[in-house]
Amino acid sequence: GDANDDAEPRAHAMERALARAAASAGIRIRLLDTCYLTGAIDAELSPEQARFGDGTIDGYMDRHAGLTEAFAEEFPVNAPGESFVHVGAAIHSIRAVPAANLPRFAELTGPVHVHLSEQPAENEACQSAYGASPTEVLGRSGVVTDRLSAVHATHLSEEDIAILGGSRSTIVMCPCTEADLADGIGPARELADAGAVIxxxxxQHVVLDALRETQGLEAGERLRSGQRGRFSPTELITALTEGGARSLDLPVGALEVGKACDFVALRTDSMRTMGSLDEQIILTATSADVSVTVSGGRVRVRDGVHAELGDISELYAQAFAALEMEG
Ligand SMILES: [Zn+2]
Incomplete structure (x- = not known):
């Protein structure tokens, strides 16, 4: 926003709106505050992109510190598991943050995410600007650690895989997005074998279904390798639960002492899941089979009805209609 007198009440308005919505629905969220300084390597943001920008890395770091402080006040973390709103940092991509600015992210505590080697064009631009791959540039800057989540990681060299695996980074595979955008299939099995956490x-918003994403991971592996069973059902469940919790540094992902009680229950009697062995359900269910959602030990949603907010389909239809009226 502009640095004028009425800017202060509107500071972090989008972040606050998302955080309040998540907290009111009982959704545990890690807002990844994203640094986006250039439209491409050495290119200014386009007019349409200007609203993403912080101008300089100092501008980003100042705003990020302000956001962290504002959230600590509004959403205090009293005990692990009791807090639903958390802040993290993201380097949008090697295209959007100059290499000289990357070491600043090594100073931050908490998770750091980056879109990595999503398309071959990103690798080519990075090679011609820096003479190295995006993973190598990030590695030299000190940000490839076990706190890093590399999103996509689709077009990697063997050296890239060794760097990400050796540092035990988390890889965020987005199989439905990568398929929809025709971006390719990343080397998930090789990354996991090298030590990365999947x-x-x-x-995107075309498909929002964690189970379909999970099935897409194994389907992509089979298509690119010509082999079945590249990830076992247990490995897929671990990627979906513990892997996600690690990526976002949230105290969830397993039902054990010291973790928050967050889980979903899946119907075993739907047209999709009927007859599946327990561990096979990860390969047959979709989000339509989620019957109960629990977070923080409370039932939030049962059969599509939120305990406090009501019927989710109706709420969505109302919100969508309101947007269409504005549009
Ligand atoms: Zn992306």
């Missing part, structure tokens, strides 16, 4: 995510 998790799952989404980078």
């Amino acid at each position: 998790s799952l995510g989404s980078d």
Whole structure:
């Protein structure tokens, strides 16, 4: 926003809106505050991109510190598991943050995410500007650690895989997005074998279904390798639960002492899941089979109805209609 007198009440308005919505629904969230300084390597942001920008790395770091402080006040972390709102940092990509600025992210505590080698063009631009791959540039800057989540990691060299695996970074595979955007299939099995931790995510709004993403991970592996069973059902469940919790540094992902009680229950009697062995359900269910959602030990949603907010489909239809009216 502009640095004028009425800017202060609107500071972090989007972040606050998302955080309040998540907290009111009982969704545990890690908002990844994203640094986006250039439209491409050595290119200014386009007019349409200007609203993403912080101008300089100092501008980003100052705003990020302000956001962290504002959230600590509004959403205090009293005990692990009791807090639903957390802040993290993201380097949008090697295209959007100059290499000289990357070491600043090594100073931050908490998780750091980056879109990595999503398309071959990103690798080519990076090679011609820096003479190295995006993973190598990040590695030299000290940000490839076990706190880093590399999103996509689709077009990697063997050296890149060794760097990410050796540092035990988390990889956020987004199979539905990568398929929809025709970006390719990343080397998930090789990354896991090299020591990286696989998790799952989404980078668009066409498909928002964690189970379909999980199935897409194994389907992509089979298609590119010509082999079945590249990830076992247990490995897929671990990627979906513990992998995701590690990527976002949240005290969830397993039902054990010291962790928050967050889980979903899946129907075993739907057209998709009926007859599946327990461990096979990860390969047959979709989000339509989620019957109960629990977070912080409380039932939030049962059969599509939120305990406090009501019927989710109706709420969505109302929100969508309101957007269409504005549009
Ligand atoms: Zn992306």
